[in-house]
Amino acid sequence: MxxxxxxxxxxxxxxxxxxxxxxxxxxxSQCRLNIPPGPKGWPLVGNLLQVISQRRHFVFLMRDLRKKYGPIFTMQMGQRTMIIVTDEKLIHEALVQRGPTFASRPPDSPIRLMFSVGKCAINSAEYGPLWRTLRRNFVTELVTPTRVKQCSWIRTWAMENHMKRIQKESVEKGYVEVMSQCRLAICSILICLCFGAKISEEKIKNIENVLKDVMLITSPTKTQLECLVPLIRNRRAFVDAKESPNEEMVSPIGAAYVDSLFALKPVERGGELKDEEIVTLCSEIVSAGTDTSATTLEWALLHLVTDQNIQEKLYEEVVGAVGKNGVVEEDDVTKMPYLEAIVKETLRRHPPGHFLLSHAAVKDTELGGYDIPSGAYVEFYTAWVTENPEIWSDPSEFRPERFLPGGDGVNADWTGTRGVTMLPFGAGRRICPAWSLGILHINLMLARMIHSFKWISAPDSPPDPTETYAFTVVMKNSLKAQIISRD
Known part of the structure; x- marks a missing residue:
């Protein structure tokens, strides 16, 4: 040696x-605490090997453990203590009634830091001044009614391109690949909201692929920077020169999300944000918003293809609002209760994630009669809430009418403020700040797609509701559907 x-x-x-x-x-120290019960683990590795040996997704294991240990239990994954909370009352207590206590995130691993430069991201920032600054800026600059209206050109432009692509693909292939088309449309909207510019379809596809690869840890963040930094610098030059809107930079100065980041000077960062940090903030909007919205649209269309009665009822509502030859605009979808019921039922039946992003208590506390250490990962398993027969009648059935007068979901609050019956966006301090914008995009796209076309099953690819788990809960076999013009 x-x-x-x-x-x-x-x-x-x-x-x-x-x-x-x-x-x-x-x-x-944990032995001295009254932490929730859970399966006994091995020295050093805890329950890690037991989970791996199951050879099935973590979600299914959680369902079994809930039956054995109750609504709150503990898993030891190596050095990581995970406390799983599955009961709707405990979830509401933690996230809403005692929101500030459970509003932080666990310290990030070195791998996660690779994709979140200096923790400068809204989703992953620990609870504190930096998180407040970033979130407040996001809400003010992206989702206020004034800003949403100011950027309506983006949705109009993206929707027109989306409908043309659907028709073209149908002619060329004989069917439409729903997920890929919806992903591209949503991604187009979010990228243009960030940078205030019309960007070519080729560039948008490249950005979409790069961000997806980074999220799946198959591409280095250097590629992400090479892809987005030129867009940041182009917009910065436009802002510095105080130019007027043009064919490329359509949004006026101040209307693009990135404009607000140029002027932002968080005390915790010691001055202006660097390009790498701006890339992180823009990337999390595009990545998180694209997957959740596109997944919801695909699941909704699966049920409309499967049940033509639901589809025709929605079509009649859309026609009643805009006429057969009209165009569905953003204000129109607020007058469509059945459309909202379909989207709510889709989010109940197919929540984008079965868990919320990991939470952490800001200090040692208790929940459900048990001690919760400040360093523990607190995981909220929210899918069980939407499957609970004590809350929902026939929970496995897709029935939009449950959200109309007389239904068991008519008073359901999907933000969890009044009580937890479904939580597609989280709740409390860490609720998704763009949830209302995401719903607008989903409602607008679904209404336009049903208004223009009748969607039916592709003969060689029948709808398959089998789930698999990627960044969101997606279909194992993506939906392919045929379209028939409503003209």
Whole structure:
């Protein structure tokens, strides 16, 4: 063994010793706490090997553990203590009634930091001044009624392109690949909201692919920077020159999300945001908003293809609002209760995620009679709430009428403020700040697609509701549908 090998060996022993002392100290302190019950684990690895040996998705294991240990239980995943909360009352207590206590995020792993430069992202920032600054800026600059109206040109432009692409693909292939088409349309909207510019379809597809690869950890963040930094610099030059809107930079100065980031100077960052941090903030909007909205649209269309009665009832409502030859505008969808019922039932039956993003308590506290250490990962398993027969009648059935007068969901609050019956956007301090914008995009796209076309099953690809798990809960076999013009 040469000197280098000896050095490496001693270095490894040193860090193993540090890790063991930290682990032992953490376990000792936990033993003194009354943390929720859970399956016994192995030394060092906890329940990690038990989970891997199950050879099935974590979600299904959670359902079994809930039956055995109750509505709140603990899993030890290596050094990570995970407390799983599945009861609607406990979820509401933690996220809404005691929101500030459970509003933080666990410390990020080094791998996650690769995709969130210096934790400068709304979703992953720990609860504190930086998070407040970023979130307040986001809400003010992107989702206020004034800003939404000011940027309506983007949705008009993207919807026109979307409808043309659907028709073209139908002619060329004989069917429409719903997910890919919806992803591209939503991604177009969000990218243009960020940068205030009309961007070519080729560039949008490239950005979509790069962000997807980064999210799946198959592409380095360097590629992400190379893709988005030129857009940031082009917009910065437009703002610095105080130019007027043109064919490329359509949004006036101040109307693009990135404009607000140029002027933002969080005290915690020591001055202006760097290009890398602006890339992070724009990327999280595009990535999170694209997947959740496109997934919801695909699930909704699956049910409309499967049940033509629901589709025709929606079509009649849309025609009643805008006529057979009219164009569905943003204000029109607010007058369509059946459309809203379909979207709500889709989000209930197929929530984009079965868990919320990981939470953490800002201090040692308690929940449900158990101690919750400040360093623990608190995971809210919200899918169970939408499957609970004590809350929903026939929960496995897709029935939009449950959200109309007389239905069991008529008083359901999808923000969780009044009580937890479904939580597609989270709740409390960490609720998705763009949930209303996402609903607008979903409602507008679905209404236009049903108004222009009748959607039917592709003969060789019948709708398959089997789920699989990617960034969101998606169809194992993407929906392919044929369209028939309503003209």
């Amino acid at each position: 040469d000197l280098t090998d000896v050095f490496i060996f001693l270095f490894a022993l040193y860090f193993l010793n540090l890790w063991w002392r930290r682990y032992s100290s953490g376990r000792s």
